[in-house]
Amino acid sequence: MRVAPAPLRLAVLASGRGSNLQAIADAIAAGDLAAELVGVFSDKPGAFALERARRLGVHALAVRPRDFASRPAHDEHLFSQIDAVCPDVIVCAGYMRLLSEPVVTARQGRIINIHPSLLPAFKGLHTHQQALDAGAGVHGASVHYVTPELDGGPVVTQVRVPVEPGDDAERLAQRVLAQEHPLLLATLRLLATGRVQLAGSAHGSRVELDGQPLSAPLQLGPDNVLAEFSASPAPAIHPPPTNR
Numbered sequence: 001m002r003v004a005p006a007p008l009r010l011a012v013l014a015s016g017r018g019s020n021l022q023a024i025a026d027a028i029a030a031g032d033l034a035a036e037l038v039g040v041f042s043d044k045p046g047a048f049a050l051e052r053a054r055r056l057g058v059h060a061l062a063v064r065p066r067d068f069a070s071r072p073a074h075d076e077h078l079f080s081q082i083d084a085v086c087p088d089v090i091v092c093a094g095y096m097r098l099l100s101e102p103v104v105t106a107r108q109g110r111i112i113n114i115h116p117s118l119l120p121a122f123k124g125l126h127t128h129q130q131a132l133d134a135g136a137g138v139h140g141a142s143v144h145y146v147t148p149e150l151d152g153g154p155v156v157t158q159v160r161v162p163v164e165p166g167d168d169a170e171r172l173a174q175r176v177l178a179q180e181h182p183l184l185l186a187t188l189r190l191l192a193t194g195r196v197q198l199a200g201s202a203h204g205s206r207v208e209l210d211g212q213p214l215s216a217p218l219q220l221g222p223d224n225v226l227a228e229f230s231a232s233p234a235p236a237i238h239p240p241p242t243n244r
């Protein structure tokens, strides 16, 4: 008899409102993501993401940078607390701090980040304004592995979002955010299957799908299904049925 794999143990790092966290929680509750939230961590005690976690009955902890002498010291303590809940994957979902090299390298291939741009375009902060200032016609979001280089890690998935006439940064951000949630969920479903891995060393790592290097990020289509990007329609990558 086939035994369902154990749910993917997820720890989430967030600095703000936590809508991506909520999307994960809602998908788990609906039986649409075979995962378990094992902890939510923030650099800001007032982050609403922590309140969302508490309301969900999920372990919630703030670790304030001001309480530590340095960024590495803060990160070491933060990640000691994260390690204590034994996550399979650590999701940066609006975590607004650069993670220091030792904690990232020690967890290479286990930390992902959702970033509101089509990387490698528009790294860093204020990405929507960057896109508008650059006159971009298309913007979007990316899920990538976290490496020591800020927003420089191998990209797993992306979703493209049109820039509309008259957009300002806030309106564009709202349009992108609405697509971040299905992108992050589709990516986590894929990670839960074990088909996607980060291969290679920290300085030459690449995403592999079914053991083969991914030539380009998987694209989320209007049906919220991931497909390999190619001129001709590529076979969609459907998640295994969840145990509803």
Ligand SMILES: Nc1nc2c(c(=O)[nH]1)N[C@@H](CN(C=O)c1ccc(C(=O)N[C@@H](CCC(=O)O)C(=O)O)cc1)CN2
Residues within 6 Å of the ligand: 092, 095, 096, 097, 098, 099, 100, 101, 104, 113, 114, 115, 116, 124, 125, 145, 146, 147, 148, 149, 150, 151, 152, 153
């Ligand atoms: N080593 C890495 N750390 C982080 C990554 C990464 O790819 N590698 N991704 C970020 C998330 N992120 C964008 O997606 C991001 C987070 C923070 C910053 C930033 O400039 N932070 C400043 C503080 C800004 C503030 O407090 O308002 C800082 O850390 O000094 C840029 C991009 C998560 N971490």
Ligand SMILES: NCC(=O)N[C@@H]1O[C@H](COP(=O)([O-])[O-])[C@@H](O)[C@H]1O
Residues within 6 Å of the ligand: 014, 015, 016, 017, 018, 019, 020, 021, 093, 094, 095, 096, 114, 115, 116, 124, 125, 141, 177, 180
């Ligand atoms: N550089 C990191 C970054 O800008 N991340 C962005 O922060 C927002 C968090 O929203 P949420 O708290 O509602 O999930 C999201 O738009 C995410 O892409």
